[in-house]
Amino acid sequence: MKFQIVSDSSCDLGRERCQSLGVEMVSYYAALGNETYYREERDIPTREFYQRMAALPGVFPKTSMPTMEDYLEAFCPIAKQGIPILCICLNGQFSGSYQTARNAAAELQEEFPQVPIYVMDSRLATVLEGLLVEEAVRLRDQDLTLEQAVAALEELPQTGRIFFTTDDLEYLRHGGRIGKAAATTGALLRVKPLIGYENGELVTDGIAQGRKKSLIRVRELFFRYVEKERLDLNQYILATGFGLDQEEHREFARQVYEGLLERGYDRPEVKKPYQIGMTIGVHTGPTPIGVGLLRKAMG
Numbered sequence: 267m268k269f270q271i272v273s274d275s276s277c278d279l280g281r282e283r284c285q286s287l288g289v290e291m292v293s294y295y296a297a298l299g300n301e302t303y304y305r306e307e308r309d310i311p312t313r314e315f316y317q318r319m320a321a322l323p324g325v326f327p328k329t330s331m332p333t334m335e336d337y338l339e340a341f342c343p344i345a346k347q348g349i350p351i352l353c354i355c356l357n358g359q360f361s362g363s364y365q366t367a368r369n370a371a372a373e374l375q376e377e378f379p380q381v382p383i384y385v386m387d388s389r390l391a392t393v394l395e396g397l398l399v400e401e402a403v404r405l406r407d408q409d410l411t412l413e414q415a416v417a418a419l420e421e422l423p424q425t426g427r428i429f430f431t432t433d434d435l436e437y438l439r440h441g442g443r444i445g446k447a448a449a450t451t452g453a454l455l456r457v458k459p460l461i462g463y464e465n466g467e468l469v470t471d472g473i474a475q476g477r478k479k480s481l482i483r484v485r486e487l488f489f490r491y492v493e494k495e496r497l498d499l500n501q502y503i504l505a506t507g508f509g510l511d512q513e514e515h516r517e518f519a520r521q522v523y524e525g526l527l528e529r530g531y532d533r534p535e536v537k538k539p540y541q542i543g544m545t546i547g548v549h550t551g552p553t554p555i556g557v558g559l560l561r562k563a564m565g
Contacts, residue, residue, distance in 0.1 A: 269350040269382075269412040271402050272340050274332055274363050276356040276545040277395040278507065281307040283538070287403045290340045294363070295330040296544040298322060303330055306544050315544050316510040316552040327548040331363045337370035341383065345374055350382040350412040354399050356545070357466055358387040384416055389466040390560075393507045393540045394426040397560040400537060401503070405563055418563040428463035429471065429488045430507070430556020431480040460484060463558070481518055481555065488557050489525055497559075499526070499534035504559045507540035510552040515539060522557050534559075 272290040273279070284291040293305035298318055304310040319327060337353070344351050353371065358364040364387045371383040388395045398419060405415040458480035460471035471487055474480035492499065506522060508515035523533060542554045 267349065267406065268409060269352050269406060269415065270344045271399065271406060272337075272344075272351060272353040272367075273395070273399045274355050274367075275306040275543060276361070276363070276391060277354070277399050278392050278540045278543040278546070279396045279399060280312065280541060280543075287400065288406075289399060289403065290344070292332045292336050292340050292367075294332060294543075294545045296327055296548065297329075298327050299325045303328075312541050312543050312547075313510065316547060319547070319552045320510060327544065329545055329548050331361050332366060334366050334370045334373070337367045338374060341370060341374050345378040345381045345383070348378075348381060351384070352402060352406075352412055352415060353383070353385045354388050354395065354402060355385065356395060357389050357391050359389075359466060360391060361545075382412055384412060386416065386419065389423040390426050391463060392428070392542055392546045393505045393556075393558045394423075394428060394463065394560055396540055397426070397503050397505055397537065397558070398422060401560070401563045415563075422561055422563060424465065425502075425561035426463070426558065427491060428556055428558035429460070429484045429491070430462075430554055430558075431458050431460055431474070431477075431484050432509075432550040432555075433458060433477055433553035434551040460487065461556075462487070481514075484556055485518075485522055485525055488522065489529060492526075492531070492559075493529070499531050499559075502534055502559045502561050503537060504534045504557065505537040505540055506555075506557045507542045508555045509542050509547055509550065511555075515555055518555055519557075535562075 275291055275293045293308050295303035296306055297303045353367050355364040355367050367385045371385050388398050390398055405418055457473045459473055460483055462469040462471040474483040506519040
C-alpha cells in the first residue's frame, strides 16, 4: 500500500463499507433534541437515527464536526507505520472538518516530518464524496503513489452532479435552506423540492406536486442532464442514495437504470446504494432520495 485513506463520515459509505475498502472513517456527531451527541456510524447506526427522527416529528437534530483529537486518533497509527496519508473531507464551504483535519495534520507532522499527509477539500458531499473516496481506493489499489493519486483526483469534483428530493420541508426550513413562509405554503400545497448539487453548491432544480411526482421529476432531470451534456457513461460512476425507506429506493433505482437502457445507454458502473448519512439528514429529514454521478479518475 503506497498510502492510506482517511475520510469523514459525511462520505456516507458507512462504517462496514469503509472497513471493507480499507478506509479509516472519522465520525461527525449528531443529536436529537436534548440527547447526548452520538458519533455517526460508531455509537449509533444511521438507520436507527433516522427511525428516531421519524418517530419524533418536530424534533430537529443537530450535528457537530469531528474534533482535532478525532483526526489525530485516525492519523497517528498510520503515521507511526510511516505510511503516507490521504484525507478526503466534506466540502469546506459546508463544514470546518477540512480545516480541522489540516490542523491535525500540521501538528502530527511536527512529530512525523517524514510522513506525507495530504488533506483534500473534496468540494463534494454525501454520495459524491463517497464516490471520490472509492476512486481514491481504486487508485491506491493500483499501486499509485500519493502524489499520483492526488493529481488524478483533483480534476474530479467539478464533474459531480446530484439530483434529489425530500418529503418534509420543515427540516430544510429549520436548517435555514428555505424560509418559514415557503415551508408553510409548500406543506399546504404538498409541494416537494427538487434539489441539485453542482460546482460545490446546492442548487434549486424546481418543485413537484407530491412525493411520487417528485421522484419522477428527479429521474427526468437526471436523464435530461446526461443527454444534454452528452456524457459517455462509461467514463462515469453512478450511485443512488436514500434515507430510511429501502423499498421506495429499490423501485427508484430500478427505474433510473431501466430509464438509461430505454434511452440507448449501456448500464454504467453502478456502486452499491448509499444510505445518506446523518450529516446531510439533519437538513433533509429521514426521506432524502436521489441519484448522482462522478467521472472516473484517469489513473
